[in-house]
Amino acid sequence: MTLASLPRHQGGADGLARLLGQALLAGRWRPGETFPRERDLCEHFAVSRNQVRNALATLVALGLIERTAGRGSVVCEIDEWHLLDPLVSAWMSDIETPDAQLLREIFAFRHSAEPAVARLAAQAAEAEDLERLEVAYRGMRRTAGRPEASAQHAEHDVAFHTAIYRASHNLVWRQMGHLLRPSIVALIQRSQAHLQPHPDGLEDSLVRHGRLLEAIRGRDADAAEAAAADVLRRTAVDLGIVADAASRPATVPVAEPNAKERSA
Amino acid sequence: MTLASLPRHQGGADGLARLLGQALLAGRWRPGETFPRERDLCEHFAVSRNQVRNALATLVALGLIERTAGRGSVVCEIDEWHLLDPLVSAWMSDIETPDAQLLREIFAFRHSAEPAVARLAAQAAEAEDLERLEVAYRGMRRTAGRPEASAQHAEHDVAFHTAIYRASHNLVWRQMGHLLRPSIVALIQRSQAHLQPHPDGLEDSLVRHGRLLEAIRGRDADAAEAAAADVLRRTAVDLGIVADAASRPATVPVAEPNAKERSA
C-alpha cells in the first residue's frame, strides 16, 4: 500500500512509531511487502530523518519490520511479531479492526492458559489481590447491560482478568496480562456490532465471573481452574476455537490441527 | 557500579547493546541505580555517540532502563523488564550467573504452564512436530551422562521443549518458547556445578521425557498433561518452587504466597 492514506499529523514524540505500528498491525502492509523509504516518510509527515529513524528502530525492535542497508525495509511475517511486548498489545487494543486470525490465536492461548493462572491465583492471592478482583467485579456488575457504558465495562473486564494474572504472583504470568486488553476490547466491540448474540449471555457471564472470584477467595485451586475454564468456554465456542460444549460437556475439546483457515 | 569492570571491546554492531544488557541482566546495576552517562560510555568503549545512543535505545525498548532528559538513565525494576522479548531471553541464556530469583520465576511459570501446552500439543501435533520431538529425544539419549557433551545435551533438551511449544500450533505459546533456553541452560550448568545431586536422576528424567513424547504421539491429551507435569516436578522440588512431591503425591502443591524470599 501507499503512504497516501495515512494521516499526515501524528501525536507527539513516539506518535510516529505508534501510527506506523498500528498500520502494520491492522494489516495495511502485508508480510514480505516493502515498507516506505525513510525519505518518503520524512516528506509525508514533514519530520526530520532522525524522528523517522527512531520510529523505524522501534518497529525493528518489535519485530514488525526488518531493515537492511541498500535494500530497504520489509514487513516481517506475523510469526515474528513480538506479540508479547507491551507496546504491541497497547497498540493493538486501539485498532478498530485487528487481524481476526491474530485475535483467535490470542484467545486460544487464553483459553488454554487462564485455568492454570486461576489455579495459581487461588493458591497465592493476598488481600490486596482479592480487593482488586472485587472492585473490578463490582464495576462489571454496575456497567452490565448499559450500551453507553460498554467501554467502561470492557475496562472492568480487563481489570478483573489482569488482577487474576497479578494474583498468581509470578513475574512471567503478570507480564502476559498485557495480552488481555486487545483480546477483551475486541470481543466487546464485536458483541456490540453483532447486537448481542446472546441476550441472556451477559448475566450468565457475570455469574461465571462471580464463581471464579469466589473460588479464588476460598483458595480452592480446583474450583478456580474449573471456573476460569467456564468463563472462557462460551466465547471460545463463538469464535470457533473449541467445539460446542453441549456435545462433549466433560472435557474441553479443541479444534482439529488444520482448522486455522476456517472463517470466524 | 562503575564502568571499569566491563570489557572495553564489544563484538560488533549490536554488540554494545548486548554487552550492556547482559551486565544489567546479571544484576551489576541494581534497579533504581543510575546508569552511566552517554559521554562516559563513548569514552570507555571508544565509539561514537550514535552507537551508544542506539544501544541505549535498545535497552529502553526492552524495559531495562528508563531515560529522561536532564536527569540521566536509571535502571528499571525487574518487574518492568521485558522477559518475554527474544533478545532478553537470548542474552540471559549466555550469562554465567543470571539472577537466581528470576530463574525461579521462569521455572515456576513453566511448571504451571507446560502441562497445558503439552495438552494442546497432543491435540494439534502434526507429523513434522513429532519428527522434531523424536530427533531431540534421540539427541538427549545420545548425550546423556557424558559431561563433555553437556552443552549439546542442553541444546537437545531445549529443542525438545521448544518442539512441544511449537506443536501447540498457537502463535503465543510458540513465542513463549524463547523462555526455555535460559531456564534449561541454567539448570544444566547448575547440575554440573553441584556434581549431579541426583546421580540416577538423569535416566529418570529421560524416561519421563520419553513418556511425554509417547503421550503426544498417541494424541492422549490427559496423559500428555500428566507427563509434562511429571517432567518438571523433580526440578521444581529442587528449586524450592513446590513442596516435596512425596508428602502430597496426588496434586501439585505450590509454595506459600510469601515464600519468595527463601534462598535457593
Next chain:
DNA sequence: GAAAAGCAAATGTCAGACATTTTACCGCGC
C-alpha cells in the same frame, strides 16, 4: 553470452551544533 566494472538507491554512520529538561547552587529579600 558471461563475467566484471560501474552506477544509482537505499540504509548506516559520523561529527558538530543547538534545544530542552532537570538539578543544584547561590544570592536576595523577608
Next chain:
DNA sequence: GCGCGGTAAAATGTCTGACATTTGCTTTTC
C-alpha cells in the same frame, strides 16, 4: 534562618549535512 527565584551546569533530545556501506541493476568488455 527560611523560603524564593534566578542562573548556570549537566544531562539527554534533536537537527543538519556530509559521507560510508551495502545492494541491485545496468552497462561494458572480452
